[in-house]
Amino acid sequence: EPEVTQTPSHQVTQMGQEVILRCVPISNHLYFYWYRQILGQKVEFLVSFYNNEISEKSEIFDDQFSVERPDGSNFTLKIRSTKLEDSAMYFCASSVRTSGGGETQYFGPGTRLLVL
Amino acid sequence: QKEVEQDPGPLSVPEGAIVSLNCTYSNSAFQYFMWYRQYSRKGPELLMYTYSSGNKEDGRFTAQVDKSSKYISLFIRDSQPSDSATYLCASASGGSYIPTFGRGTSLIVHP
Numbered sequence: 001e002p003e004v005t006q007t008p009s010h011q012v013t014q015m016g017q018e019v020i021l022r023c024v025p026i027s028n029h030l031y032f033y034w035y036r037q038i039l040g041q042k043v044e045f046l047v048s049f050y051n052n053e054i055s056e057k058s059e060i061f062d063d064q065f066s067v068e069r070p071d072g073s074n075f076t077l078k079i080r081s082t083k084l085e086d087s088a089m090y091f092c093a094s095s096v097r098t099s100g101g102g103e104t105q106y107f108g109p110g111t112r113l114l115v116l
Numbered sequence: 117q118k119e120v121e122q123d124p125g126p127l128s129v130p131e132g133a134i135v136s137l138n139c140t141y142s143n144s145a146f147q148y149f150m151w152y153r154q155y156s157r158k159g160p161e162l163l164m165y166t167y168s169s170g171n172k173e174d175g176r177f178t179a180q181v182d183k184s185s186k187y188i189s190l191f192i193r194d195s196q197p198s199d200s201a202t203y204l205c206a207s208a209s210g211g212s213y214i215p216t217f218g219r220g221t222s223l224i225v226h227p
Binding site for chain 1: 150152157158159160161162165204206212213214215216217218219220
């Protein structure tokens, strides 16, 4: 069964450093998402991406964040200058919308980011 | 604004029990309702997806939505130890398919 994959599984970085989190969505999916989950808290939406541009973003997704689909398979989240509060699990998801309306998102296993 | 609320638990039940997991939501625009299962340190896995009010059954799982009371339920019959996980409810509006998640309920099924 196809699945969303993410690399790395764990990332430790120093405050102020740039990190890039990578995702390979399911191959026929057209909509891509990033979420984060701070330990013990809710899964929070960051950004959605369709047709090579951002379609929605949350208040969390400020100028320190960017997303890119550099080729036909990868989808990346870049944090330019990491802060301690960026420490969280980051999930990538992808979906394809059905003709009947609605969609189901398939999540990757996540990247655990720790900012020291 | 706390749009989707869940009791975090933990909920501990014996193997074979019927489990009832519940959420409430506040946004009347929500039309899509999902239940995800999340094992420790893993990504959410979609279990059930329903549109508007009503029931949906899939094997041992039944999802129920009551839009009049803004209440979402997931029932698990004949619960198994492998069902032990955190169950996240989520809702989305028709205009945006971005799910708003609840905090999750931790379920422990003991043999």
